[in-house]
Amino acid sequence: MRILGLAAAILLTATAGGRGEVRRIRLCADPSNLPFSSQDTQEPGFEVEIARAIAEALGAELSVHWFPTAREILAFGQLYEGRCDLFMGLPLTERFAGDKPRLIFSIPYYVMRQVVVSSSLGAFRSLDELKSRLVGVQAMTIGDHMVYERGYNRKVYLSPEATFDALGRGEVDAVVLESPLAGWFVKKNPGFRATEINDPARDLKIGAGVRRDDRELKEAVDRAIRQLQSAKLPEILGRHGMTLAQAAPETAPLSSELRAARSTYLTQCSQCHGTDAKGTAAAANLRAFKGTEADFVRTVENGRPGTGMTPWKGLMSDEEIRAIARYIKQLSTDSDRQ
């Protein structure tokens, strides 16, 4: 089930016990569609966690039946045939509901927004700032449409993963994607920042759907969502990075020299030293480098014999390496302020 390319659908089977009571809920979810759902018990995805919370609030038992949801017709077939009774992750729009007369919908449990993601250093904080930049988008999404509409330079990718990879490599200056995907990426990649685009017309309320004749379940789910609204839902969404975008602190804009250095760093160094320069299992934390700029240049030019750090002499100018050192320094200063 691809909704805006998100494949966010999850099915729940519920057994109604009469008088609005729901005793058993069988969750059907895509086994590998993070951040939405996953078979991995350590990281089940936020839709599964919310379904679990809904079941708990209703005092119902929850089990999960896994199946891929890439094809909308098959997924809704499960529901219509009575094998499942509830879908999570559906946009509550007239357009979406229009050709699904057999469904009724719950109240929303979150609002999906469009988000700008860029390197935390010199981060872009609105769509306007992306003018004259190169923006990565996923084909046929709301973000794609928004950037296209403004006539900004955009580079189109086929999946969210490909779009984020391009950002990681420095191939684009920023990307515009939906908040669940953006939040998840920023959560996993600390060198990047997400900022929600303030455009209420593009906000998408997300809710659950049930068969039209299953009003009892719809009402139970609505009750549970209301109950979870004040604490549990924000907690789950927050843990998945979906509220990170709302509190983006100011950072200084980046000079063109440092922008070039960022691009070099992201393409040549970050795979070992991390996108945030804090190091990985493969190599050292460069923010903790104690030497002077000259020491930095010498180290990079000569490499570290016997390690993955090969000499860069002849591949990069002194000036370029110095700029990388300054970029990393600025990265540290900026994030210390957060």
Ligand code: HEC
């Ligand atoms: C293939 C992996 C790899 C790549 C790519 C790489 N490095 Fe390294 N780097 C290392 C390893 C391994 C070390 C040795 C220190 C350690 O064990 O972490 C190191 C050490 C360093 C050090 C010394 C750190 C210290 O605290 O002593 C600096 C500075 C450095 N790298 C900068 C860079 C820069 C700048 C780039 C990109 C132009 C880069 N590295 C690319 C793997 C890599």
